[in-house]
Amino acid sequence: MxxxxxxxxxxxxxxxxxxxxxxxxxxxxxxxxxxxxxxxxxxxxxxxxxxxxxxxxxxxxxxxxxxxxxxxxxxxxxxxxxxxxKKSNNDYNTVYSNDPVKKSKNYKYFKCPNCSAKLRVPKGKGKITITCPKCRTSFKGRS
Ligand SMILES: [Zn+2]
CATH class of the missing domain: 1.10.287 (Helix Hairpins)
Structure with a gap:
């Protein structure tokens, strides 16, 4: 049933x-x-x-x-x-510590074109497709 x-x-x-x-x-x-x-x-x-x-x-x-x-x-x-x-057994945590200054340096911020939500992606990944977790809109960006 x-x-x-x-x-x-x-x-x-x-x-x-x-x-x-x-x-x-x-x-x-x-x-x-x-x-x-x-x-x-x-x-x-x-x-x-x-x-x-x-x-x-x-x-x-x-x-x-x-x-x-x-x-x-x-x-x-x-x-x-x-x-x-998931993050607790992820390498990101060891590379990017909880230091807020370090954190902001290692991330790039994007604004969702649909709902204006702030999105954070790790830097240095080149051209990527970002999917907004809130409204599921996909857009391209450079990190
Ligand atoms: Zn969105």
């Missing part, structure tokens, strides 16, 4: 990274929960089931919401959060 739901939801407008993550997490929990049930861990099963329900409710609440800016904000925060995770 969940698989049909996913097929229905994927690729639709209003579906963002956070929502995909929510539904995938719910599916994984549902799968793991089969084992808790099989092994008779009913208390764990009930807790996981509840978490799964909350994830699905959140998914639908976000999916059906008409407050797009608020949802966009949530998704941006989520992407920043996961971006931090």
């Amino acid at each position: 969940l698989q049909k739901l996913m097929q229905f939801m994927f690729g639709r407008r209003g579906n963002d990274e956070l929502n995909i993550c929510l539904i995938v997490a719910a599916l994984i929990l549902g799968f793991v929960n089969i084992f808790f049930r099989v092994f008779g861990l009913y208390l764990v099963y009930r807790v996981v089931y509840l978490v799964q329900l909350i994830l699905i409710v959140m998914f639908f609440a976000r999916f059906l919401s008409k407050n797009i800016p608020a949802r966009q904000k949530e998704n941006d925060a989520f992407l920043r959060f996961t971006g931090k995770f």
Whole structure:
């Protein structure tokens, strides 16, 4: 039933990274929960089931919401959060330290032509295509 739901939801407008993550997490929990049930861990099963329900409710609440800016904000925060995770095992962190002066020297700033968001890219990459994380507009630039 969940698989049909996913097929229905994927690729639709209003579906963002956070929502995909929510539904995938719910599916994984549902799968793991089969084992808790099989092994008779009913208390764990009930807790996981509840978490799964909350994830699905959140998914639908976000999916059906008409407050797009608020949802966009949530998704941006989520992407920043996961971006931090990825950065922790990235070489960029060691090369470009947290020193703000050093940081600004190693980055070039662009303004999105569509939504005027400030975008930061690492310097010295030559001609690149920049995709705005907010509105997904692509434009070319030189870093
Ligand atoms: Zn933009």
